[in-house]
Amino acid sequence: MTIKKSVSDCELISIPKIPDTRGNLSVIENNLIPFEVKRVYYLYDVPAGAERGGHAHIEQNELLIALSGSFDVILNDGQTVKTVTLNKPYEGLLITEGIWRELKNFSSGSVCLVLASEIFMEEDYIRNFDSFLMAKNQ
Template sequence: MTIKKSVTNCELISIPKIPDTRGNLSVIENDLIPFEIKRVYYLYDVPAGAERGGHAHIEQKEFLIALSGSFDVILNDGQTEKTITLNKPYEGLLITEGIWRELKNFSSGSVCLVLASEVFEEEDYIRVFEDFLESKV
């Protein structure tokens, strides 16, 4: 049986926050997200009005965190679209495979950290929205 991936499979996950008068500390350990981390990258210095993402993954899962500032993540499963604003460094968004994502409305100085379940493989990307929709049929 195949489970249809939907935006409802994507979820916000709280990251443990250790408050301290010298500054807060947050920790991501193996049991927080449901995959082994194989790649880490981050987006920063995104110009005003620019967009990132605009693709889906066939196999890769990702966990996005706004380390600084804020941005919107628009998720689409081919039938439903959902927008989530990330703006807390102690909260991340789990995006499952098979979900189209676009990142927009970056605030000045925002940093988006991405923890990925796979190393980069171009073959895992669906970069044309119409192809994504066809993959859902």
């Protein structure tokens, strides 16, 4: 298994925002992201100082959105490290397969929505950073 993606393959995607005096509305439709959504999950009530992520995927792509609050996503391709702060519910971070990600610095009340290209399969996860680096360098 060789993983050749880089952090430059990850990008911020603008989600349409429909302003209204009664509250804003944002819509995610199939043509907005480059994959079919097969799983949706969200992180919330993350304790102060806790971290999430700490893995890479072999095949799965994800779109992360800060529905409420903020958090940092640290992307690592084995060569380059990039930090992206998510704090707008109308902006998502597309993370391709083969990128190590860590989520840190969750603000109080933050909610991270994740749209995933695959159903949960443990064998798609690389949970050890040294194993990730080995896969990148093969």
